[in-house]
Amino acid sequence: MLAKELSTPVLTVDLDVLERNLQRVAEACRKQGVGLRPHTKTHKTVEVARRQLALGAVGLTVAKVGEAEVMAGAGLDDILVAYPLMGQEKLRRLAALARARRIMISIDSETAAHELSKAASAQGATLGVLVEFDAGGHRCGVERGPAVVALAKAIEKLPGLKFRGVMSYFGNVWGTPEERRAETERVALRVAGALAALRVEQMPVEIVSGGSTPSLEFAHLIPGLTEIRPGTYVYNDLNTYYQGACRLEDCAVRVVATVVSTAVSGRAILDSGSKTLTSDLLNAGPKFGYGYIVEAPDAPIIKLNEEHGLVDTMPSKHEFYVGEVVTIIPNHACVAVNMHDEIVTLRQSEAVGCWKIAARGKIR
Numbered sequence: 001m002l003a004k005e006l007s008t009p010v011l012t013v014d015l016d017v018l019e020r021n022l023q024r025v026a027e028a029c030r031k032q033g034v035g036l037r038p039h040t041k042t043h044k045t046v047e048v049a050r051r052q053l054a055l056g057a058v059g060l061t062v063a064k065v066g067e068a069e070v071m072a073g074a075g076l077d078d079i080l081v082a083y084p085l086m087g088q089e090k091l092r093r094l095a096a097l098a099r100a101r102r103i104m105i106s107i108d109s110e111t112a113a114h115e116l117s118k119a120a121s122a123q124g125a126t127l128g129v130l131v132e133f134d135a136g137g138h139r140c141g142v143e144r145g146p147a148v149v150a151l152a153k154a155i156e157k158l159p160g161l162k163f164r165g166v167m168s169y170f171g172n173v174w175g176t177p178e179e180r181r182a183e184t185e186r187v188a189l190r191v192a193g194a195l196a197a198l199r200v201e202q203m204p205v206e207i208v209s210g211g212s213t214p215s216l217e218f219a220h221l222i223p224g225l226t227e228i229r230p231g232t233y234v235y236n237d238l239n240t241y242y243q244g245a246c247r248l249e250d251c252a253v254r255v256v257a258t259v260v261s262t263a264v265s266g267r268a269i270l271d272s273g274s275k276t277l278t279s280d281l282l283n284a285g286p287k288f289g290y291g292y293i294v295e296a297p298d299a300p301i302i303k304l305n306e307e308h309g310l311v312d313t314m315p316s317k318h319e320f321y322v323g324e325v326v327t328i329i330p331n332h333a334c335v336a337v338n339m340h341d342e343i344v345t346l347r348q349s350e351a352v353g354c355w356k357i358a359a360r361g362k363i364r
């Protein structure tokens with residue numbers, strides 16, 4: 001069956017593009033001498049994680065215990081929960097996982113360290129811990145310098161925990177290639193600051209984990225980095241494209257949608273609204289619209305209701321008609337994927353299979 005014959009709305013992935021993206025980044029990491037611990041938040045799918053590991057990934061990254069449970073349940077190992085989890089129920093589940101698998105978590109507070117230690121000790125488990133520091137994104141992470149050392153030392157003293165290194169997310173590396181390179185150079189100084197403080201105290205640092213998709217090509221500019229955690233690179237999206245970090249033809253995921261109404265002049269209505277595409281706006285490029293219609297790039301999706309995508313047909317010569325099937329590149333692949341139970345796999349536009357998005361909706 002061709003992609004355009006599928007029941008819509010439906011999420012699809014072009015396997016040729018996916019495989020090219022996976023290989024390109026595995027190779028880029030090898031060339032830069034840095035390990036790859038991809039964030040599974042983008043695909044949330046065991047079949048993609050397996051392909052990443054087969055191409056040499058050193059492990060996986062998740063944000064939620066539920067995501068870790070899905071990956072571990074499929075037999076995958078060496079999982080970093082790159083999120084400062086709080087709450088006894090989640091920590092109990094995390095410790096249970098750590099009895100059977102290599103599990104690490106990043107934290108930025110002594111409170112989290114004490115809670116983790118209690119949960120791990122209660123089950124006789126050992127959790128690897130990375131200290132998260134702020135590399136300029138101002139989201140999570142202690143100040144680089146003495147605060148990194150203080151938290152690392154606190155972790156070292158607690159039962160059930162093993163201090164393994166440091167971690168940061170480079171969300172501040174964003175924009176044009178020049179802007180991304182310049183910010184990566186600033187990040188490199190901040191990473192150096194964190195590592196210098198630990199070196200003065202002679203603390204062994206096994207893992208220095210950083211990265212993101214927009215910064216991945218500049219990883220070599222950051223001395224000391226042992227691994228990076230890009231997520232979006234597997235599928236790419238409009239945000240990545242508008243930063244010049246991929247081409248349109250590198251966007252592996254498309255939503256296939258049907259035009260259900262053209263009754264209002266200047267409008268075409270798609271069967272894909274916020275429950276399919278999400279309301280995430282673009283953070284790069286024109287910062288406007290809810291996705292890129294491949295068949296009519298000059299017709300923006302200007303508004304979303306839950307089940308309706310409102311297309312402004314005025315700027316385009318494309319003749320939309322009721323029953324027409326179109327393909328949309330989402331603004332932000334990770335959140336779009338999270339809206340769908342499954343993703344149809346394509347080869348040359350032919351549907352060849354379907355993967356369960358097993359870790360979708362695992363918000364705890």
Ligand SMILES: Cc1ncc(COP(=O)(O)O)c(C=O)c1O
Pocket residue numbers: 039042061082168169211212213214229230231232233
């Ligand atoms: C902690 C952490 N690491 C890695 C990533 C992956 O970033 P990207 O999707 O830009 O590759 C994210 C994304 O939000 C993240 O929060």
